[in-house]
Amino acid sequence: MRLKTLLLLLFLLTLPLPAAAMQSEVWNFIGGSGPGDWEVRDLSQQPIPTTEGLRILTTSEGLIARPNTISFPIDALRIETLTANDMEIVFAWLNPSIAQNSYLQLPFLIKADSMPRTTSVDLTTISEWPGRSQRLGFAFPKGTDLLIRRVEFLHWNPFEKLLEAIKSFWTFDTLNVHSVNFVWGPLLTFTPIARMQMANTDPPIAYSANAVFYVLAAFAALCCFLLARRGTTMRPRPLVLFFLIVAGLWVFYDLRMGAEILSYARTDWQSYVMAKPGNRSFRIFQNFYDVLETVRPDLQKTPSYLFVGPRGENFFLATARYETYPSLPQPLPQEPITESSLALVYGRPDAGIDEEGHFVVDGKIVAGSASVIRTFPNFGLLLELKP
Numbered sequence: 176m177r178l179k180t181l182l183l184l185l186f187l188l189t190l191p192l193p194a195a196a197m198q199s200e201v202w203n204f205i206g207g208s209g210p211g212d213w214e215v216r217d218l219s220q221q222p223i224p225t226t227e228g229l230r231i232l233t234t235s236e237g238l239i240a241r242p243n244t245i246s247f248p249i250d251a252l253r254i255e256t257l258t259a260n261d262m263e264i265v266f267a268w269l270n271p272s273i274a275q276n277s278y279l280q281l282p283f284l285i286k287a288d289s290m291p292r293t294t295s296v297d298l299t300t301i302s303e304w305p306g307r308s309q310r311l312g313f314a315f316p317k318g319t320d321l322l323i324r325r326v327e328f329l330h331w332n333p334f335e336k337l338l339e340a341i342k343s344f345w346t347f348d349t350l351n352v353h354s355v356n357f358v359w360g361p362l363l364t365f366t367p368i369a370r371m372q373m374a375n376t377d378p379p380i381a382y383s384a385n386a387v388f389y390v391l392a393a394f395a396a397l398c399c400f401l402l403a404r405r406g407t408t409m410r411p412r413p414l415v416l417f418f419l420i421v422a423g424l425w426v427f428y429d430l431r432m433g434a435e436i437l438s439y440a441r442t443d444w445q446s447y448v449m450a451k452p453g454n455r456s457f458r459i460f461q462n463f464y465d466v467l468e469t470v471r472p473d474l475q476k477t478p479s480y481l482f483v484g485p486r487g488e489n490f491f492l493a494t495a496r497y498e499t500y501p502s503l504p505q506p507l508p509q510e511p512i513t514e515s516s517l518a519l520v521y522g523r524p525d526a527g528i529d530e531e532g533h534f535v536v537d538g539k540i541v542a543g544s545a546s547v548i549r550t551f552p553n554f555g556l557l558l559e560l561k562p
Contacts, residue, residue, distance in 0.1 A: 197335065198247045202326040204229035211241035214312070228257070228324035231315050238267055238278065240312025247330040248306035251368045254313075255293045256285050257322040264315050266296060268308035279303055280314060291324055297369040300380045329366070336365040343370045344384050345431070350439040350458055351377070360385060361431055388424055395420040463491060463521055466551045467498040470519060473548065473557060477517055479503045481560065483536055485522035495519065512542050513562050520556040527556070534560055 202210050207224040215221055218237030223230040231239075252266065262285050267278040281304070283296050298304045315321065331339070343364040348354075362381035364370045373381040399413035399420075411419065447457045447464075455465050474480050482504035484491035495504045504519070518534065518541075520526045526536040534545035542560035549557040 196332065198330040198332075200245050200247075200328050202328075203324075204326075205324050211244070214238075214240045214310070216240070218315070219317075225322070228255075228322045231319050231321045231323065233315060233317065233319050235317050236315065238265075238312055238314040240267060240269070240278070240310045243268075243308055243311045245307075245311075245328055249304075249328045250299050250306075250331055250366050251295065251297045251329045253293050253295050253325075253327045253329070253368075254285075255291050255324040255326075257291045257324065258285055258287055258320065260320070261285065261287050262316065262319060262321065264313055264319070264321070267312050267314050268304070269310035270303075270308070278310075278312070278314070285321065291322075295368045295372070297364075297366055297372060297380075299365050299369055300382075329368075331366055339365050339367060339370055343373065343381065346370055346373070347435040347438045348374050348379075350442070354439070358432070358435065359383075361428075363387070388428060391424060392421055459488075460491070460494065461553055462551065462555075463494065463553075464498070466519075466521060466555050467495060469551070470549065470557045471499055474499045474502045474517060474519065477502055479505050479516070481505055481507070481512070481516055481518035481541070483507060483518065483520045483523050483526050488522075491521065507536060507541065511540055511562065512560060515559070515561045517548075518542075518545070518556075518558040518560050520554065520558065521551070522553055522555075524554050526554070528558075534558060 204224070205226070205228055207226050209222075209224060209229055213222075216238045217235060218231070218239070219234040220232060222239060223232065263282050264285055265280040265282045267280050270277055270279045281296070281298075281301060283294065285294055286292060298306075313323075340363045344361045346362070348359055359379055361384035362373055362379055363384050364373050364381045369381065373379045395417055399417040402416075403413040443457070447455045450456070452468070453465055454462075456462055457464050478501075480499075480502060482492055482495050484495070492504055492506070523536065525538070527534075528545050528547070529535045532544045533540045534542035542562065544561045545558045547556060548559055549555075551557075
């Protein structure tokens with residue numbers, strides 16, 4: 176019996192592992208060419224092939240699509256673009272089950288940049304995506320001015336996906352506001368792109384690893400039940416064995432979650448406590464505490480100042496109020512200011528001084544003139560404002 180077991184183990188060790196070879200196919204528009212026979216629907220003008228890529232310039236919503244000749248199921252895509260404005264475009268695929276010539280759509284954000292920028296989109300977490308489709312394409316909003324350089328479609332084999340699932344299980348979340356009351360727990364994803372993006376949203380776009388523990392516990396219960404029915408005299412007893420297995424899973428789970436909590440402390444220690452002033456970063460506040468420490472002497476000379484912080488993040492305003500007391504931060508006024516004051520700007524790329532010297536936030540004039548006292552990373556400014 177032992178010889179048979181040994182031979183079986185040796186046989187299993189000699190089996191080749193699946194090749195870790197990601198598959199990819201590229202649609203290359205650089206050089207003025209575009210692969211395939213394209214369908215153009217509802218765009219105000221035809222896409223323009225250029226040496227830099229395919230330019231989409233339209234005043235109406237529309238779509239471009241082509242037959243899908245990719246031989247493998249698609250797990251993710253990367254699209255290389257160039258645009259001067261942030262915009263949301265759509266990955267579209269034909270779905271005849273809904274209606275004839277009907278496309279399902281997955282919107283995603285393209286960020287503006289002065290250089291070509293690659294945007295990655297995971298499809299394994301999209302339940303509506305079948306992996307294959309007869310036609311693939313992209314839809315664009317009205318007002319689009321976008322250059323598409325390359326589109327790459329990717330596929331990972333089961334062995335690679337298993338490795339990614341293990342990596343994502345040990346990928347820790349960052350400390351957020353919700354961490355005071357709960358943490359998401361270990362998560363599973365199956366592509367490198369999904370693993371890198373899973374914590375970008377709340378709730379994360381991933382599968383809970385709790386299901387694995389439940390399946391293992393159920394399997395252990397079934398095995399112990401079958402052992403009990405056979406009337407085995409094994410030690411420990413099947414019921415005791417079951418509880419030992421569950422306890423082992425519990426301890427393993429607790430070690431994983433404990434490691435995540437410790438990672439929060441390690442991150443704070445390395446990025447803030449031990450970092451030198453001027454290079455410190457603290458969680459979602461990044462270098463905001465360093466900025467406040469630098470500008471505090473200036474701000475505390477006045478009873479109040481104008482504060483322009485990240486959109487929808489009231490924590491920055493509350494932190495500024497605490498750190499600069501007794502000088503109090505004031506929110507943006509509805510009308511241009513009528514008295515001179517100081518202003519602290521942080522995390523707002525839409526705030527600055529226009530060509531005429533006005534202080535402008537989101538295209539709206541806040542002060543008739545402004546001068547810069549200090550500048551900081553992450554769109555940080557200390558300004559002197561005048562009506």
